[in-house]
Amino acid sequence: MSDPLGQVFGALADQSRRQVIGYLSERGTATATELTGELPMSRQAVAKHLATLAHAGLVESERQGRETRYRLTRAGEEWDDRLDALKKHLERRTR
Amino acid sequence: MSDPLGQVFGALADQSRRQVIGYLSERGTATATELTGELPMSRQAVAKHLATLAHAGLVESERQGRETRYRLTRAGEEWDDRLDALKKHLERRTR
DNA sequence: GTAACGTGCAACTCGTCGGTTGCACCATAG
DNA sequence: CTATGGTGCAACCGACGAGTTGCACGTTAC
Numbered sequence: 001m002s003d004p005l006g007q008v009f010g011a012l013a014d015q016s017r018r019q020v021i022g023y024l025s026e027r028g029t030a031t032a033t034e035l036t037g038e039l040p041m042s043r044q045a046v047a048k049h050l051a052t053l054a055h056a057g058l059v060e061s062e063r064q065g066r067e068t069r070y071r072l073t074r075a076g077e078e079w080d081d082r083l084d085a086l087k088k089h090l091e092r093r094t095r
Numbered sequence: 096m097s098d099p100l101g102q103v104f105g106a107l108a109d110q111s112r113r114q115v116i117g118y119l120s121e122r123g124t125a126t127a128t129e130l131t132g133e134l135p136m137s138r139q140a141v142a143k144h145l146a147t148l149a150h151a152g153l154v155e156s157e158r159q160g161r162e163t164r165y166r167l168t169r170a171g172e173e174w175d176d177r178l179d180a181l182k183k184h185l186e187r188r189t190r
Numbered sequence: 191g192t193a194a195c196g197t198g199c200a201a202c203t204c205g206t207c208g209g210t211t212g213c214a215c216c217a218t219a220g
Numbered sequence: 221c222t223a224t225g226g227t228g229c230a231a232c233c234g235a236c237g238a239g240t241t242g243c244a245c246g247t248t249a250c
Contacts, residue, residue: 004185005178006108013104014238033196045239047198052237066196066247083100090099109208128226140209142228147207161217161226 004057008079011056016041017049018083021058021072025080029071099152103174106151111136112144113178116153116167120175124166 011017016039023038024030032050036043050070053059058076061068072080106112111134118133119125127142134141145165148154153171156163167175 003110005113005181006110009104009108010237013101013108015098015101016238018100031196041238042240043197044199044241048238063197068197086100111208126226136208137210138226139211139228143208158227163227 007056008058008075011052011058012079012083014049014052017053020046020049020053021076021080021083024059024070024072025077029069031067031069033067035070102151103153103170106147106153107174107178109144109147112148115141115144115148116171116175116178119154119165119167120172124164126162126164128162130165 019039020035023035032047033043035046035050039046050059050061053076054061054070058073058079059070060073061070063069114134115130118130127145128138130141130145131138145154145156148171149156149165153168153174154165155168156165158164
């Protein structure tokens with residue numbers, strides 16, 4: 001629909017996807033099947049989340065042989081930082 | 096669902112709701128019927144958006160006689176600022 | 191070559207979302 | 221008192237999102 005900001009916020013609205021961003025930030029890179037071990041859902045569900053994140057420009061993929069490795073884009077890294085800051089901001093405010 | 100961050104991002108994912116935030120930021124306060132004049136939808140649709148924003152903690156309401164006036168909370172004002180900054184950030188990056 | 195692995199695609203279910211209409215309720219203007 | 225204006229509530233609809241399963245395809249290991 002050509003609403004980039006809406007795409008990004010929509011992608012960030014899902015907790016599983018925010019977790020994926022966190023995992024990718026820690027590991028640098030991961031495949032869909034690797035991430036499946038961290039989340040309580042099927043590989044295809046994880047792949048869909050990765051596709052959503054990619055469509056929002058937060059993640060990019062590169063196929064290496066028979067596996068596809070995902071990593072955060074620059075925008076994804078920025079949002080990972082902002083999420084950390086927001087989390088601390090909320091904790092400070094709730095306390 | 097007890098996912099405050101998800102509530103906020105979900106609320107911000109909709110363009111109409113971001114516009115509502117902008118209008119409230121300009122005017123300080125408004126009713127659902129007033130905002131209906133600015134958006135191409137019915138009053139009840141606007142009221143639903145306001146309820147979503149209120150549930151996310153970005154907006155608060157106060158009933159005065161037969162009308163209900165809405166205004167941004169502190170969190171809502173903060174997000175209005177962040178949205179402006181993000182918009183400029185995107186324009187700079189797209190150019 | 192063959193078996194196993196990782197992936198992508200398609201179809202399906204189910205719940206939620208954005209939006210509508212219709213109606214009932216309460217406050218105020220006259 | 222009556223009419224009108226502003227709300228809120230409930231039911232409904234079409235579309236989309238999250239998740240599942242099943243299967244077919246390409247890549248690697250042996």
